[in-house]
Amino acid sequence: MTPTARRARTGRDVAAVCVLAIGLVLAVTAPPDRLQGDLQRLMYVHVPAAWTGYLAFVVTAVASVQILRRRPLRQWDTLAEASATVGVLFTALTLATGSIWGRPVWGVWWTWDARLVTTALLLLVYLAYLALRRGIDDPEVRARRSAWLGVIAVVQLPIVHMSVVWWRTLHQPPTVLRPGDPSIDHAMLLALLVNVLAFTLVAWSLLDRRRELGVLRHDRERDAVTIPAGLAVTAPDLGTIDV
């Protein structure tokens, strides 16, 4: 990594931590919800986690399209994998924080609600994507097969987002990304948007490092293919030559 890239990464890490700290302060100081009281503050981590998961899966889909267009694997396959991994982390957090909110508000940890089920399916499909990758040794075959899944799986995102509109559901309808003005107090909206920015920056930092890990592994695999272990030529032992 070049010194410039290292400085840029450090700068982004510092920005992510600072914006996250500001977001947490705003989450604590925003006015409580009229009906839910302080419990509604869980929204400031739940919604940004969901948004970040969506974004990460879109990045995986874009990178997957590039792989199917036969663009360089080292660049795009590592991005697709890293982004799917980060997306899985944030989608799992979305379900977990939603569950923690649901227990005191709905009275249950889980219910077979359209939004919950579609989100759980989204998580399962991307776990399958990562499992598929683990099951194929050839980097080229792995990249192409998982790219197909990466492109198909992203179709779930509009279904998850619109599930609260299309089906009768316990989950509240869209508050920010909806036709017309957001139906939320401005102080709450500010806290939400700052946390969305913070989670996006954090996800970017994680993605950057996860991708570097993928690149290192990709290079190691490539080197292993270039000189297969079974074909390695060992120099004959010539003994010690006294001069």
Added chain:
Amino acid sequence: MSDLPWLLAGYGLTLGAIGGYAVGLRRRLRRERDR
């Protein structure tokens, strides 16, 4: 503040998971670079 345990659980889990993943990733990166 009967809501506090739920808030602590939600925020703790989120920040803990993200922080834990970041630390784990750093260690894996260092190990991979040393190989």
